[in-house]
Amino acid sequence: MTKEKVQLIVGGLLHDIGKVIYRQGDGRKHSISGYEFLKEEVGLKEKEVLDSVRYHHGAELGAARIDNNSFAYITYLADNIAASADRRKNESGEKGFVREVALESVFNILNGNEKKMYYSQTQNPEETMSYPTEQAELYDEHFYLMIKQKLMDNFKGIRWEAEYVNSLLEILEGNLSLVPSSTAKDELADISLYDHLKLTAALSSCIFDYLHEKQIESYKTSLFLHGSDFQKENAFLLFSMDISGIQNFIYTIHSEGALKNLRARSFYLEIMMEHMIDTLLERLELSRANLIYAGGGHCYLLLANTEKTIETVLQFEQELNQWMLEQFDISLYVAAGWQACSGNALKDKPVGAYAEIFKSVSNEISRKKSARYDAKQIRKLNGKRNADYTRECKVCKRIDHLTGEGICQICASILNMSKDILYTDFFSITGTKEKQALPLPFDVCLAAENADSLRKRMTEDPGYVRAYGKNKMFSGKHIATKIWVGNYTTGETFEELANQAEGIERIGILRADVDNLGKAFVSGFESEKYGNRYVTLTRTAVLSRQLSLFFRHYINIILKQPRYSLDGKVKKNRKAAVVYSGGDDLFLAGAWDDILELAVDIRQEFKKFTEGTLSLSTGIGLYQPKFPIHVSAGETAKLEDESKMIPGKNAITFLPDGKIHEELDQETGKVYKVSDGTYSWEVFLDEVIEEKYRTIAAFFQKSEDRGKNFLYHLLELVRRQEDKINLARFVYLLARMEPGERAEKEEKAQYQEFSRKMYQWIKQEKDCRQLKTAINLYAYKIREKEETE
Structure with a gap:
């Protein structure tokens, strides 16, 4: 990433930092407050960054004595697109600002909801669950003074260079994700300052790349004087990747060491997706600000609509799937799709344009999944011959050279990694080949680290690429991001978990996912009252970030703090283990009675967390500890599907006996078929x-x-x-x-x-x-x- 690009992205990420200073009681405009804060107190000297902060509003920009190609013009338009998308006027029509206003919940207007719920300034997502409440806690001057001091302390460890851009994002998320972007009385305050800064930086880098390829040098003319015309141009790409074959890759294993193996394999795919995202962003000279959503083997990124971008993603996709073929044969495949769009379309202008972007991307991915390989690849696959000294791995069934335990090297490394998922804070990506490291696409591998070994690798390993922190906010050189990981466990094996059950000695397998999440992302913020006013990319990003927080991180807290009990007994912790939890779905195993009670806890906490705007459908199966995990995983997935068959979904299937019943839907008057053991959550509990x-x-x-x-x-x-x-x-x-x-x-x-x-x-x-x-x-x-x- 060039120095210019770094300054552009940093300018976008810091352009509204003055709001923190302004809300302490500073009487100046926040653009001036932010400029003075960064220049005088932080000691930032980069002119392009400072200009982006000082002149990102039209009034100041029109009178500014800056070059026609100043990045301030890019930040101005990116802020304009992001802000006009984020802050649609509400029905009150009140004027003015309330500096002390608390951040509102994005779930307030999701799926027809009309609540007024707020977040508390005292909530710490690393330690406690952040729930929206009816009580609005005022964010006073002392609160913003503390935010300012934390930012200054964090900035001391930052250099304004490419290697630290993603760490800057981490710092802003850690400090500003509960700070409202807008405090205007006539606007919703459900977009955090962090999310607004992030989208502005993403849009800025896309605009810069688009203008650069078009050889447009006067940013002032294109973006300031004719900004409305530019917003009609398809300057952006909504890009998506989806990994196929996840279920078979994770669950096709034998029973020996199954629990550790499951946990390690799901984590391997999760971090592989993060690596794929970061590699593509690095090739495009972008930051993680351009990542809109990632979870469950799927992601969305905002990119520039340029020939270079398309050439890069085509080459990236080809290399990636070639590696998948070499490593996993046809078990795993990555489908990529993208759609050109304008700034207006990202604001849903005309109505329906926003949903059409996602629909087009989804259709392209589906098309690629139905025709994975070209003729050359198919001929190569058909002509493949295995050496006489290779055998089938008893875990993944791949033909390869096996270890003494009868498994391939990849499966051996995955199993070895299982303990590190629980006890290691960092995972590094390096081009240096190491025996215990796991292979990753693009000729690198994954290694587990503690703080000391990571510092050593950063200074001594010439192949070092980047690192990921786990379940804590970290910053530093080449620290890509923290990864929230559901890693709770009270047993190393299914036998241990079954032994902890009350009554019959069985494990419970729980699978659940969010009902109608795709629809919520695309059109969940539409309503009869507001129309498409609040259908915005930022709200989609905020929604995905909140769900990732719940399923990847808060799940550990829910397991540590049991609430529901069948018999009223107080429990200290759940006798269970997280196999996979991320994006929008769950796979948990444990003592069967704890799993059932845990399912209730998760449902109740999720309902509270989302204000009842989203629901979960759940399937729970009971098995002997040595029962083949791939069979139980498949059977429980079918139970989950049964839960989604009843009207309204939001159901659980538990202890079915195979019978099918007909029931009447009271709302529609239609008869539907329901599996024995399937109930709506309300019916099951009440x-x-x-x-x-x-x-x-x-x-x-x-x-x-x-x-x-x-x-x-x-x-x-x-x-x-x-x-x-x-x-x-x-x-x-x-x-x-x-x-x-x-x-x-x-x-x-x-x-x-x-x-x-x-x-x-x-x-x-x-x-x-x-x-x-x-x-x-x-x-x-x-x-x-x-x-x-």
């Missing part, structure tokens, strides 16, 4: 657990002489409830459970209430289905570990 499970547990816990045999007989008859003779047997069995004449009055009353409810429930198909799940659940809770099914 009717299956609170109503039926609690009734069963309360009765049998206080009736010691009515043991498991009675319970199992009840379950068998409930399963065959459609047969009238079995209904009679059910009533007879209930009668046999009646206390004797000498029983206490309270015991008799409890029995009467229990038998009344049971008889009532078995006559209704819906209640009977719920009763079956509740009895099954209680039977698993009280079953001794040595019992067989």
Whole structure:
């Protein structure tokens, strides 16, 4: 990255830094406050950066004595595009500013929501979960004074060079992600100052590259005098990558060391995607400011619409998939797609233009997935011959030279990396080949580091490229970014987790993902009341950042702080492990009862976190510890799919028995089919657990002489409830459970209430289905570990 480009990006990232100074009570315009702060207190001397801060508003820029090709003109237009997209006028029409206003939640207007929720200035995302609340905590002058001091302290370790640009982004995220960009009364305050600065820098670098290729030298003419015309030009590209084959790559493994292997393989793909993103950005001389979203093997980037960009991404895609073929045969494939767009389109002008960009990109990726390889590659694959001394890896099934354990070198390295995911703070990318390092695209490899070994590598390794920090904000030379990683675990093996279960010795496998997330990204901010007013790229980026924070980082906090319990017992931590959590989906394993309770915790916390604007559909399967993980992963994925089949989704599938039922959708009046064991979350919690499970547990816990045999007989008859003779047997069995004449009055009353409810429930198909799940659940809770099914 050239010195010019660095100054341009830094100028975009710092152009509104004066808002922090202004909100301390400084009476000057924030452009002047920011200029003086950077020049006098920070000691920044780069003129192009200072001019971008001082003259990024039209009034000052028009009277500025600067060159016609000053970067201030680029920052001005980029700020204009970003700000006009971010800060649409709200209905109040009030004028003026409130300096103390708190950051509002982006979920306030998602999917038709109309709430007024705020974030607290005291929340620390590294340590606690940041929830929006109804109480608006004023951000006073002392708060902004503390922000200023933290920024000054962080800037001391920064050099205004290419190697530190991404660290500057980390500093701004750590300090400004809860600071509102706008405090105007007639504007929403749901865009943070960090997100606005980031988008401005991304747009700036794209505009610069576009103008450079067009050989336009007068930025003043193109961007200031004729800025409205420029915003009609397709100067930008929305670019996306998607990795295919993730499921098979992660889950096609044998049972030995399965838990560690799963965790390591999912992390390997996650960091591989980060490396792919950074490599492309480096080739294009861009920063991570241009990254809009990354998660779940998918990403979006904002690039310049130039011939150089297209040539670079085509070459990048070709090299990448050639490496994938060489390393993993056809197991993994990366599809890339892009669509040219204008500044106006990014602001959804005309209406629908924004959604059309994403649709076009998605269609291009789908097209490439359906025709992965060209004729030359197919001929090469068909003519491939393996050497006599190669065998099939028992983990990934790849034909290669194997270790003494019967696995290929890549699988051996992945397994070796598993412990580092839990206990190592840094991961470096280097071109120097090392025995224990994992191969990555573009002739580099991945190595785990502690702080000391990373410092040594930075100074002594000629192949050092960059490093990633884990679960903490780090900054420094060539530190690309921190990676939030769900790495919680209380067991190294499935056997250990199963042994920690209460009742039957089983592991639970939980898979879940967000319902209708793609729609939320593209059109979630549309509404009947506001139309497309709040459909913006920044809000999409903010939404994706919040979801990544929840699934990659907050998931660890949820596991460490159990809340829900089937039996009201207080637990210190969950007996579970994160296999994968990122983007919008989850794969967790653990003691089966903890997994069920954890599913409730996650659902409740996610509902609170998103203000109920998004929901989760979940599938939970129970398995013996040595059951093939690739089979259980596939089966649980089908359970998750079953949850998405009911109207409104937002459901859980648990303990199904394979039967299909028809139910009536009360809203539409249509009949739909639902798998046995599938319930909306509300029905599962209120009717299956609170109503039926609690009734069963309360009765049998206080009736010691009515043991498991009675319970199992009840379950068998409930399963065959459609047969009238079995209904009679059910009533007879209930009668046999009646206390004797000498029983206490309270015991008799409890029995009467229990038998009344049971008889009532078995006559209704819906209640009977719920009763079956509740009895099954209680039977698993009280079953001794040595019992067989």
